Amino acid sequence: MTDGLNGHDGDEAGAAPGSLTRAEQGDTERDLGVVRMRRLVEAPIEVSFTLAPGDRALVAPGESVVPGAPIIERVRDTRMSDVVVPPSSEPVPGGRIPDGELLFDWRDRWRVAFGEVTEPLDSPIAGIVKDVRPGIGIVVRATGRGLRAIVTLGGPTRGQLHVASWVEGELRSGSVDVGLAGKILVVGSRIDAETLTRARAMGVRGIIVAGLASKERRDFLASENRQRAALHRLPPFAVLVLEGAVRRPLAGPVMDILEALEGHDVALVADPPMLVFEEPELEVPTPQPDRVRIRAGQLMGREGTWAGLIGQRRFAGGVHLEAGTVRFDDGTLVAVPIGDLERFA
């Protein structure tokens, strides 16, 4: 994939350990700053929940919420009607009357959003309600900490985290049974739509996966939409995608955190896409500052120790890129574009 450290095209893993001089390696600690940093755990975090016109917020700013407490009454099949509202009630857009949510005043009648069937949305997290804006959303400042992801499909949800070793590192449809009901499963590098659908049917609350291919994502979302079109209320279920769309193992430091959370209750939220945990006493493993991971390319997913910046190098495809060196645990040294690397904090 890359030119070898000795200046010829070749397999990086074959480069001799220690083939760089100290001068070439430069001031490695300082140079490490040019590698993009991925912050693993964030706090404090603000989680948003969308309110559509007609939905009713069940909380007010300043109130505290606990996991499982209903915070929104969602209206299904929202409709609109015209009603006369006495001016004495001081109606305003977004205000509520027994008929529904006020939209706007037109020719002495108010347009109102309402629906006959409602379903509650329970808070998946503990926190303090920071903002409530009818028709727009609710913002809760979570008391816990969060692990950032790329996207959450479905949700929000809450359950007990379960990390297990699956066959070939991946969860297959046949491995999901009712014994996993109520759990949030860490499934590894990728998952298919069939397994996601079966997991939901078996009562699994959520899936955490490194990559979800576009095809699986599309099929899962189509299945979700069909389910939601049904009249009965669905149990909460979410898929948290940590990395992207291609097959890639979970990063070691991320896996360390997930393993530390094994057996604890965690929440998966969509905005921002995140795993939230409320374990103030839990010691989150701190990644080594010079630990780097190769995010893309043929060595995607491999991790090692930063060995310094080496300037521009020619890589496959005839491109010239700023590169750094990474020493794998077996002592092998490879040159990698700095854009393909990430470090953790």
Place this chain on the structure above:
Amino acid sequence: MTTQPHAFLTIDHGSATVSVALIGRAGGAWRLIGSLAIPAGADLDPAIDLLVERTLAVDPVVAEGLGIVGLPRKDFPILEVRSLRPKRLAIVTGSERTLAGLVETGARSGWRTSGASAETTDPLAMTRLLLDRDVGGIVVGAGDPPRADERGGIRELATLVAAVATRRPEIPIVLSGAMSEALDVFGDVSARPGEVVLGPAARRTTGVDPDAPDPLADLLLELALPADDPRRALATGARTLADVLDRRVEAIMLGHDAAARAVAVPGQGGEASTVRLGVVPSAAVAPDEPDDAVVDGVMAWSTMPADRHRIRDRMRELRIAPWSDAAGDGAALRMAAARAALTRLAGATSHFDDGPVPDLVVAASGVWTSVPAPAVALAHIDVLRRPGASQYALDHARLLGPLGAIPDAGERRALLMDLVDDLLAPLGSVVTPAGLRAGRSVGTVAVHARDGISELELMPGGLELVDLPPGSTAVAEFKFRERVRLGGRGRHFAIDVAGGLGGLMVDLRDVPLRLPDRADRRRDLLAAWQSSLWAGSEG
């Protein structure tokens, strides 16, 4: 160490990469000393240290003279621009026809757009659209004068938007065209944190002078992008460049979140120079959601065999981590994605092509950072098929944005005059005749350069390359067997050409470009053209 450095830094914070350049005063003029691009999200301090260190290593005397040796980072003067993710503009109108015009204007004015008209959308859905948390601005519009089907609904629509305005007091609202008649519905607009602005109706798309001003687009650009956004600064940068060079300049910036295109014409006969700017979020290199249209566009330009699902996955990855995977297949994907983005940009700003071809086309984008320079010109001429002759250059250190953001016109011009040769890496000259007949030879070209004359048969359908190094000039004398379009129509043309990293490119391919329908043949043809300018691109 001096206390007064004769140097400053320009920093272009892109969504994918950050470009840092060191500009210093040497030999009585401002010069580009060095530049470096790092992934967005990495620390800037080590990058600045590295630039200074490299300067010191290459020429300690120059570094000493610039006063940067041992200078604390905080003491460097910095000229900074920052690309922000485009906001969403919700557009509501009384009719579909008015909506189409406003959406088209908004989509090339720095906004991601979503719209609805009273013809097809009920007030509840419209309220839901306007209250979406993603919305950062609202346009409510009617024709001017209002169309018959709009007139009756103007006040109701204004009342609906005014109600939303009370719930979203922070977002700006534009009343376009005849909708301004309903300003009173919004009450005391001065008490509102977000502006309520009266704007003109959308410009008609046909029967309008292409150089006529477009005040609604200008207003929306101003609301969308701050002055220190490099995509907005591209307009002032291109305009100043046109003035400095006294040439018609087109600058194209393909970004992670949006693409921008500025066409600047220098002032003549006492008239001021002019510039037109389009900022098109839907022409981002890696759009938020790679839908079928985006994937098809990328596949049409792809030189690597991959199915739709794989291309979609790769485009998602490019969206998530645009700084990574720039080698191997990743480079091929970027080139295809960049060409597809350029196609979308050209489509959204097609009215910019109504005038004569630009004398100089400047490619200004982080997406070209890792690509061999000659391939950049090829990517542009693959998409922008215009009969004529133009010179191509690359803003390799991404300076046009920061320099364009200098508010003082005199200062900006003075700096650009000094830096113009350093700023622009010459890619070469491109001559594209149109109206060639398929067959054997269509004529000859004789390139009269200082070191002699080189002659070439012109074979239609291909790309002829003439070695003409950067800094050299020549006269290319074309003799066609039949009349062709090359600026005007004729058989004989003598064109002044300038050299560059790609030399002189005579593009004898179809205008517009016709590619084989079969994917494998198309890939082979694109790869063959590319490999002539990009050693190693075959993989």
